Amino acid sequence: xxxxxxxxxxxxxxxxxxxxxxxxxxxxxxxxxxxxxxxxxxxxxxxxxxxxxxxxxxxxxxxxxxxxxxxxxxxxxxxxxxxxxxxxxxxxxxxxxxxxxxxxxxxxxxxxxxxxxxxxxxxxxxxxxxxxxxxxxxxxxxxxxxxxxxxxxxxxxxxxxxxxxxxxxxxxxxxxxxxxxxxxxxxxxxxxxxxxxxxxxxxxxxxxxxxxxxxxxxxxxxxxxxxxxxxxxxxxxxxxxx
Amino acid sequence: xxxxxxxxxxxxxxxxxxxxxxxxxxxxxxxxxxxxxxxxxxxxxxxxxxxxxxxxxxxxxxxxxxxxxxxxxxxxxxxxxxxxxxxxxxxxxxxxxxxxxxxxxxxxxxxxxxxxxxxxxxxxxxxxxxxxxxxxxxxxxxxxxxxxxxxxxxxxxxxxxxxxxxxxxxxxxxxxxxxxxxxxxxxxxxxxxxxxxxxxxxxxxxxxxxxxxxxxxxxxxxxxxxxxxxxxxxxxxxxxxxxxxxxxxxxxxxxxxxxxxxxxxxxxxxxxxxxxxxxxxxxxxxxxxxxxxxxxxxxxxxxxxxxxxxxxxxxxxxxxxxxxxxxxxxxxxxxxxxxxxxxxxxxxxxxxxxxxxxxxxxxxxxxxxxxxxxxxxxxxxxxxxxxxxxxxxxxxxxxx
Numbered sequence: 051x052x053x054x055x056x057x058x059x060x061x062x063x064x065x066x067x068x069x070x071x072x073x074x075x076x077x078x079x080x081x082x083x084x085x086x087x088x089x090x091x092x093x094x095x096x097x098x099x100x101x102x103x104x105x106x107x108x109x110x111x112x113x114x115x116x117x118x119x120x121x122x123x124x125x126x127x128x129x130x131x132x133x134x135x136x137x138x139x140x141x142x143x144x145x146x147x148x149x150x151x152x153x154x155x156x157x158x159x160x161x162x163x164x165x166x167x168x169x170x171x172x173x174x175x176x177x178x179x180x181x182x183x184x185x186x187x188x189x190x191x192x193x194x195x196x197x198x199x200x201x202x203x204x205x206x207x208x209x210x211x212x213x214x215x216x217x218x219x220x221x222x223x224x225x226x227x228x229x230x231x232x233x234x235x236x237x238x239x240x241x242x243x244x245x246x247x248x249x250x251x252x253x254x255x256x257x258x259x260x261x262x263x264x265x266x267x268x269x270x271x272x273x274x275x276x277x278x279x280x281x282x283x284x285x286x287x288x289x290x291x292x
Numbered sequence: 293x294x295x296x297x298x299x300x301x302x303x304x305x306x307x308x309x310x311x312x313x314x315x316x317x318x319x320x321x322x323x324x325x326x327x328x329x330x331x332x333x334x335x336x337x338x339x340x341x342x343x344x345x346x347x348x349x350x351x352x353x354x355x356x357x358x359x360x361x362x363x364x365x366x367x368x369x370x371x372x373x374x375x376x377x378x379x380x381x382x383x384x385x386x387x388x389x390x391x392x393x394x395x396x397x398x399x400x401x402x403x404x405x406x407x408x409x410x411x412x413x414x415x416x417x418x419x420x421x422x423x424x425x426x427x428x429x430x431x432x433x434x435x436x437x438x439x440x441x442x443x444x445x446x447x448x449x450x451x452x453x454x455x456x457x458x459x460x461x462x463x464x465x466x467x468x469x470x471x472x473x474x475x476x477x478x479x480x481x482x483x484x485x486x487x488x489x490x491x492x493x494x495x496x497x498x499x500x501x502x503x504x505x506x507x508x509x510x511x512x513x514x515x516x517x518x519x520x521x522x523x524x525x526x527x528x529x530x531x532x533x534x535x536x537x538x539x540x541x542x543x544x545x546x547x548x549x550x551x552x553x554x555x556x557x558x559x560x561x562x563x564x565x566x567x568x569x570x571x572x573x574x575x576x577x578x579x580x581x582x583x584x585x586x587x588x589x590x591x592x593x594x595x596x597x598x599x600x601x602x603x604x605x606x607x608x609x610x611x612x613x614x615x616x617x618x619x620x621x622x623x624x625x626x627x628x629x630x631x632x633x634x635x636x637x638x639x640x641x642x643x644x645x646x647x648x649x650x651x652x653x654x655x656x657x658x659x660x661x662x663x664x665x666x667x668x669x670x671x672x673x674x675x676x677x678x679x680x681x682x683x684x685x686x687x688x689x690x691x692x
Contacts, residue, residue: 112690121605121685134297142609146297149607156689160602164317176310177607179301 068130069229069260070095070118075127077113077283087113088124089283095229095262100255102271103264105280111264112233114280118262119152119231120144132228149177153222157234159214161206167193167217168202174221185224192220196250212243219250223259230254232263236270248273300607302615310603311619314592315627325588326628328581329668333632333661334639335574340657341640343567349649350560357433357491359553360392360525362532364539365518367546377516377547381539385519388538390527395431395520397495398423398503400512403476405499407462411474417461421475422498423506423514431520432492439467439484446483447502450475450509453484455496475499476510491552492520581628582668589621589676593683600680601688614681621673622666629665633658 070093077088087110095101105111116122117129120136129136132151139147153174161170171189172182180188193199196216201209209217215235222230232251236244248270255261263274271277272289279287302310315322364385366377378384382396400421404413428434429441440446442453452475454464464471464482472479480501489495506512519539523531528551536547593600600613608616637653644651 116686116689119605121601121689133295139297142299142611143297145300145604145607145609145612147607148605149300150298152605154605156602158598160598160689162313162317162599162602164313174606176306177300177302177603177609177612178298179303181303182306182309 067097068094069097069099069132070262071128071130072118072124073128073130075114075117075124075129077110077117077122078125087283088117090127091280091283091285093278093285093288095260097228097260098255098258099260099276100252100274101262102274102277103262103280104266104268104271104277105286107266109280110283111266111280113283115231115233115262115264118229119154120147145177150225151228153225153227153230155215155218155222155230155232155235157237159211159218159238161209161214161217161221163207164205166203166205167198167209167213170206170217171220171224174224178225188224189220192224193217195223195254196220210243211239212246215239215243215247216250219247219254223254229260229262232261234265235263236265236267244270300609300612302608302612307612307615307619308623310616311623313599313616314596314620315623318592321588322624322627325581325584326624326631328584329578329625329628329665330581330631330635332574332576332578332581332668333629333665334635335577335632336571336664337633337636337653337657337661338639339567339570339574341636341651341653342643343563344652344654344657345640345644345649346563346647347560348652349647350556350563352650353490354553354556357553357556358522358525359551359557360523360528361432361491361552362521362523362528362535363492363518363550363552364521364535365548365550366516366540367548377519378540378542379513379515381516382519384538384541385521385535388523388531388534390524390531392522392524393427393431394522395425395428396503396514396516397425397428397518397520398506398512398514399517400476400501400506400510402512403510405458405462405476406474409474409479417458418497419458419461420494420498421506421510422495422500423503423510423512424500425503428500428520429486431522432489432495434489434495435487437485437487438465439469439482441484441486442500442502448504448508449502450478450480450505451483451501452480453486453500454482455486455498455500456488457496458499459485461497473499475501478509480509578664578668582625582672585621585624585628585669586672586675588624589617589673590679592620593617593676593680596680597683597688600683601685601690604685604688610681613683614677617677617680618670618673621676622669625665625669625672626662628669629662632665633661636661 072091072093075088075091079085103111117124131147134147168186168189171192172185175185193202196219198216236247251261265271277289278285382394385391386394400423403421404416405419426443426447462473467482467485471482503514507514532549535549536544540547640653641651
């Protein structure tokens, strides 16, 4: 793909073997009574892996995703993303980490309604300090990669649900992050679009991108090479571990 | 070991783009909230512009009429005189060094003016008869609207020149040389109509006759009731102090000395007071506009929590988020400020043109107006921006 030329010029890091690791991660919300969303989670994500994290609602999936994505800090335990120990980083550094190493895909897509598909994807690079023309170049390549080369100038609100999620996937990929975290990416889609997105994720994974998909759909998770099931804030089963 | 992190970065041009997202996607709301600021700024620019334009007009008027005209009048009433100046008052005054010209006015109290001899004697129309010098127009900076003024020749015949109001009341608008009015039991021929006197409106309601003709036909003794004095502009104050004693050495306390241009200057001072009042009102409007922007920004932050969450996920720092919302408030107020300056300028231009003034909008009003708008915007945007920045990313994303 032509993207490699510009990709190599991107500031960032070559992913090492372990992209993300959680060690004894606990998250407690200071409510009354306190809610323990995660209770000592250990998880290692290697470069190039495609992992499905599955669990019923309330099992701590979203909290896990937020902690993996450095949007939240654990109450206890150690999180390392792309070789950086999260506990040693200030808020500003976490932002830097997210801007270059982590791509997010959300259930609600979170596209900016007034923006075109192209600019929504280009915004994935907004906080890297790259110029607008370069951001759009990369966004164009990424939209073509997810099969939306013909929808570049469509405003987000004019796109179908499936198309919106593809735009969101393209936005997560455009910065060539070390890891892509997808939070219920098929949650707002019908089964046809849902299948298409799962196919797209597998396709992207095949190109070497590390992806963690969080879902309540056991079927989707178990179709991935590695699936981790979560219950009551603990890892119940990890297909890798046996 | 991992490479050091490269900090998140948002270029100024991108910051401006993100700050304008809210304006572009919610145009109506942006327009309405900018309107508040616009009205405030328009009021301030308009008030300053109008005050400056009217002041320049007033100064031009003063310049044209001169501030060196003094009127010497006989006081009338118990203890302040008989209403008459000594006959030789004018010639005495003209001997004061810096006096340039003098012009005598003598009220002919006994005579009334009627359109014809058939009008009942009570219906005088409030028109007075004044016997005047032939140089009155030069001294008062007055002008003839139609016909001509009294000169040495016509001044000794029964001719009259009408003040603008008097002419209107007598139903005479143009002079054809044959119109006569019934003045002091005689027919007087109208030879001219005057424009309004800006410095001596009393004469607008008078029928003016020559001093000689007043003496001959109206039995007037030509005792001056007032003397108009033009003096060297550098010595106005000095002349003012000696005028009373010169005009009436025996009873200087019975003489009133006025400077008609003082009235115009007083008007300017009164205008200044109004300007201050209206500026205050403009400031209140601006403040209300600022509160409007703060309100809209607070709502905007609440509505756009998921966008804030997304931006934090994309790598925005707290500062980037704060800059975005502060920038939006500044942009709103700048739009209002520019609109206000244009509106204020427009109002000033239209009003000044109607009034026939020069359009003068002081640069300070424009600069100050814009600065005030931006300051208000910054203050109004600060709290919402800080709130947006403090929002935790997970909470922001959850609210979608």
